[in-house]
Amino acid sequence: MTILQPSTNSAKLPSAKPVLAIVYLSFLLDNILLTVVVPIVPVYLISVDGSRDHDTKSKVSLVNSTRLDELFLEENGRVGFLLSSKAVVQLLVNPLVGYAARYTGYTLPLFVGSVNLLTSTLLFAIGESYGSLFFARSLQGFASACIGVSGMCLVAExxxxxxxxxxxxxxxxxxxxxxxxxxxxxxxxLYDFVGKTAPFVGIAILTTFNIGCQLVYLDLKPPAETSGRPTSWSELMSDGLILLTVGAIWVSTSAMAVLEPCLPLWLLTTIKPEVG
Structure with a gap:
């Protein structure tokens, strides 16, 4: 593990405002995609499974079917695994991106993450099976790791x-x-009034614009020499401020992570809104 120090040679740095705007947009799009799937995936998977039983794709007939409660129970675990796959991949990839950024620079991982975010968005748009959606969510975990780590490094630089x-x-x-x-x-x-593909197409268009801005304003070449000093995990984990920060992030994100997989299905079974 390596702590990367901000560069002190400001003459070699690109203009700060475009870089910070690109990082802001990258974080924004990543988190829009993170949450845009939450109200879509549970209902979509239920409608797909329900159509197999009723030989129809009508969500209205699905809501009135006698198998609705059974479908909710079947989908609850699958939805949880699908949504959590992003976090698992990001947790594993985060330290690898931090290590790689020492040799590739900060801009290249951001670009790679944005390209993978675009790929994930398109897979969500065209994916119709549980496996394709699961892969799209996992791929976003890789993209989020690249964007999150390199983005904060660019801000510090x-x-x-x-x-x-x-x-x-x-x-x-x-x-x-x-x-x-x-x-x-x-x-x-957008899912209710237009369809599943619509929100992802919108995100894909903005992500493509973001990638184009990166090609224009960012230098994607690796640095000529690396900076910073190697730091062991034991040294990092013995720092009280780091542990306090990790704990605060963990607590603040846990609430949202717990609610995301169960709240949409609970609302459908308890309030029984019209979904068609």
């Missing part, structure tokens, strides 16, 4: 002083909250 770095990180991380805020209604409304 662009902001040389502690005060400016803290201020800009607060603004950039606001894109995470904004993406979560937009993703749920964006996915549910």
């Amino acid at each position: 662009q902001c040389q002083t502690e005060g400016s770095r803290s201020k800009v990180m607060g603004v950039v991380l606001g894109s995470v909250a904004l993406g979560v805020l937009l993703g749920y209604p964006f996915g549910s409304f």
